[in-house]
Every structure is written in C-alpha cells, then in structure tokens.
Amino acid sequence: SCSLYVKNLDSSVRKFVMTTMEVKEKERYVSACPVFTTTGPTRMERFVLCGQSEAVGCRRIFPMKDAYGIHRVQISVAIQRIDPAYIDGESATVVVVKDREFRVSAPYLSMWSRYFRVYFQVDMKEKKEGRYPIKDENISPDDFQELLNVINPTDKPITSHNYMKLLEMANRFEMPELTRRVELFLIDFERNDLSRATAFRVASDLFNLQLVQSSLLHRWRDPRKLQNELLTTGEYAKLSAETKALVNER
DSSP, X not given: OEEEOOBOSOTTSSEXXXXXXXXXXXXXXXXXXXXXXXXXXXXXXXXXXXXXXXXBOOOEEEOEESOOSOOOOEEEEEEEEOOOSBOOSTTOEEEEETTEEEEEOHHHHHHHOHHHHHHHHSOSHHHHHTEEEEOOTTOOHHHHHHHHHHHSTTOOOOOTTTHHHHHHHHHHTTOHHHHHHHHHHHTOTTTSOOOHHHHHHIIIIISOOHHHHHHHXXXXXXXXXXXIIIIXXXXXXXXXXXXXXXXXTO
C-alpha cells in the first residue's frame, strides 16, 4: 500500500497545512509490465492539519497490488491563513453555552446552520444584548467547541468518538451539510473503526441517514454478507421491529 502522513511544522500560528496527494493513473507500465495497480478507483486525498491543535495529520492509505516496482504520487502543499468560525474582536457574536461564552462569526455559523441563521436575525432581546444562549441540557460547552472545530475551515476530523454528538447537534441546529459529512464518514469503513451493523442501527433507528442505510442495504443483497455483518451480531437484536422488517424484506 501507499501511505502518507502530514506533519505540522509550526504550531505557534493559526495556520493550517493542506496537503493533496493524487494517484493520477490507475495503472503504470514499464516495458509492458505493470509496476503497480491500485485496487480502488483513481482519486484525490486531502489532509488538513490545524496548526494549533494537532501535531500530525491523519494517514491515508491507497491499497495496491502487484507493487513490485517503484511508484510515484503527486503531492502539493498549501499553507494558508484562515478565518475561523470563532473570532475575537468587536465584530464577534457571543453564543453562550452553560455560562461559557463563544465569540463566533455569525455569517459563518449561519452559513452552516439554519437554526442560527434565524436566531441571529430575529429581533428579540438576544439580538439587542448581543448574547445568544443555548439552553439545551444535553449540549455541553465542550460539545459546542467540538462542533465549531469540525465546521472550521481546518476541518477537524469526524471520528468514532465524536460522530454521535455531532449528529445530535446537526439535527438540533439544522445543519444538513454536517449531517452529510458524518454520513460519508459512516460509510467509510476503512477509516471509521465501526461495524456495519452499528452504522446501520445509527442510520435507521437513531437518525434518518438515508445514504448510510441505502448503501448498506445494497451491500446486503448478498445473503452471506447480510448474515455475517448484521444478522449474527448483537446490534440486530437492538433494531426496531420496523427496521427488522425492512431488512427481512430483502
């Protein structure tokens, strides 16, 4: 396999390193003999690293076969200054979560969230005071900080540790793009460390994630995969009767 890590070279400034690795050709030949063949389609991978919070970015792996020669990938690096979702100064809008203040960019947060778009525009006492409280008991200051980090231009990764809370907040604050990104994470089983049965239950019974559900149901047209990946797992017993009926129709 071909793999690449991104290394942060300067953690003292609010910058990020975005490295793009592109495997341009599915197969290369030397003297009519294949040097390497990727097992997946040609694609581009991006690594985004926040200078202030991470030392090393996430690794990406390109599975390959017939790799008995030297192969090359094209790599480009851009170091850019960013305007984050949370900002300092008089232009900031204050969102309050359990007495903790977050100074955010209202236009940026409104771009992501229908809820905040309306909240910031309605002429209520919050607008006059310039403070917008979030009173949900199940959303902590750390949760909201995680949300801001993920939707920032630096794209803090969605992981098996934060995806559930992100889905809850995406639903609460009406953030369809964040939901879509979590769905893409959930169907990337090479990276998410989740079982397909777990992802299916989350998509079907806990949240309405059509992309994840339809992707797995399509895969499970193969009876052996359905048996091994769902029916014999503990997650199957936790499914609702309606979801079990949907599975058994196949």
